[in-house]
Amino acid sequence: MLKALSFALAVLAAPLAAQSLEEGAAAFAAHCAGCHGASAAGDGPTAALMSIAPADLTRLASDNGGMFPMVRVIEKIDGTADVAAHGGAMPMFGMLLQGPSVAIATED
Secondary structure, rough: OHHHHHHHHHHOOOOOOOOOOOHHHHHHHHHOOHHHOOOOOOOOOOOOHHHOOOOHHHOOOHHHHHOOOOHHHHHHHHHHOEEHHHOOOOHHHHHHHOOOOOOOOOOO
């Protein structure tokens, strides 16, 4: 589960020639774990300060019939879909998501 999130972040966060799970994990630690927690369970150090609790990302596949909702996750991260807790798109990513869009090959 965390690998899928790390991959999604690696694809979105750095339009580099070589992207890896390690880069995605580093991006998650730097930009997501504060709210979602290091284990992605929604228990990050700032979670208690939020009026809307961060999502438990470890449940994404099980809450969606066993399928990881890659497109929905990407839309939340890149701001295509609003995030209620942020009052809109995830604004804290700023310059991180600038650059060309890339295609994502998935198994489905």
